[in-house]
Amino acid sequence: MSAAENLGELLHRNCPNCETDNSSRPALDYSWQDWKLRKCGACGFVYLENPPDYADFKVVFAWEKNHGDRKVRMRKEYPLAYGISRAWRKFYRWAVRKPDKLIKRINKWVPPGLVIDVGCGNADRLLSxxxxxxxxxxxxxxxxxxxxxxxxxxxxxxxxxxxAVEGLASYEAGTASGVLMRSFLEHEQKPVELLSHAARVLKPDGVAIIKVPNFSSINRRVMGSRWCGFRFPGHVNYFTPASLRSMVEDAGLSAVGFGFFDRFPLSDNMWMVVRKGG
Ligand SMILES: [Zn+2]
Incomplete structure (x- = not known):
């Protein structure tokens, strides 16, 4: 079944980083089925050119049904198994005491106050x-x-x-201590707009915490098309450390936490902590 049949109308995107129309350029070999990945001729950013239209309610519904949060389904269909597995994970986390990477960054960087989780799912992160x-x-x-x-x-x-963009736009300027974008920005069709709203809602001492797959990771270079960061059509932006930095700066933010181990090439993901201002 083609993507169009499955998920309705497909959109057309210019480069989300610099607005160049790259539709005349060849699709990257990493493209899959109907989904076209382009590398911007002007800035080098890699993105999905033809994502589904998530503003269409039917698409969101189809998405949830096919790719939605496994936990919600588990909790409904297998409440006992869900409960046991949840308890086990809790116990494991307690026993191993490996610090949660998000909580670690929140404790270090986010002052007390309002935290907004963008793409909060069933609020599991917020509850922790x-x-x-x-x-x-x-x-x-x-x-x-x-x-x-x-x-x-x-x-x-x-x-x-x-x-996300409309949601964040509904918050008042200068009110948030923290904006969480964990595994979110790679899904956002308008990443610069979203980041600009993050800059707007943050207090002067507030930070946004970003986690995205790292397209420059060694694993992507080795695994090629089989890299776990390729998700069609869910992932629409493929960031490198340089493009993530330039995009947050275009949005009026600057990286305050982005050391070598935050963008460690052996990891599939990278973490960035950003604050308002240049
Ligand atoms: Zn570009």
């Missing part, structure tokens, strides 16, 4: 935040947003059921 944070999240899926709101009721906090 220390008590001195006020939690809130943005989630495009209606089902997940409802579940998140329910789960968050115990500690307070609000969920906005909107696409």
């Amino acid at each position: 935040l220390p008590e001195h944070y006020e939690t809130s999240g943005i989630e495009i899926s209606k089902a997940l947003a409802e579940e998140a709101q329910e789960l968050l009721a115990t500690r307070g906090g609000s969920i906005t059921n909107l696409p």
Whole structure:
């Protein structure tokens, strides 16, 4: 079945980094089925040119059904197995005490106050935040947003059921201590717009924490098309350390935490902590 039949109308994107139309350039060999990856002729950024239209409700629904949060389904269909597996993971985390990479960065960088999780899913990340944070999240899926709101009721906090850019646009300027974009920016069709809103909503001492797959990783070079970072059509932006840095700067942010081990070439992912201003 073609992508168009499966997920409705496909969009056309220019380079999300510099707006160049690259449709006349050959698609990269990494492209798959109907999905076309382009490398921008002007700035070198790699992106999916023809993603599905997530503004279309039917697409979001289809997406959830086919690729949605496994946990939601597990919890509904196999509550006992879900409970046991959740308890086991909790125990394992306690026993191994490997610090969670996100929590570690939050504790180090995010001052007390409002934290906005972009693409919060069922609020599992928000629920794990220390008590001195006020939690809130943005989630495009209606089902997940409802579940998140329910789960968050115990500690307070609000969920906005909107696409990320519109969701973040609804927050007041200069109000957030932290904006979390963990494994999110690679999915966002308008990454510069989203980052600009992050810059707008942050307080002067607030930070955004970004985690994305690293297209420059050694694993991608070795594995080629089989690299785990290629997801069609979910991943629409393929960042390198240089392009991520240039994009956050274009949005009015600057990297304050982006050391060698945050963009370690042997890891498939990279982490960046950014603050408002140049
Ligand atoms: Zn470009």
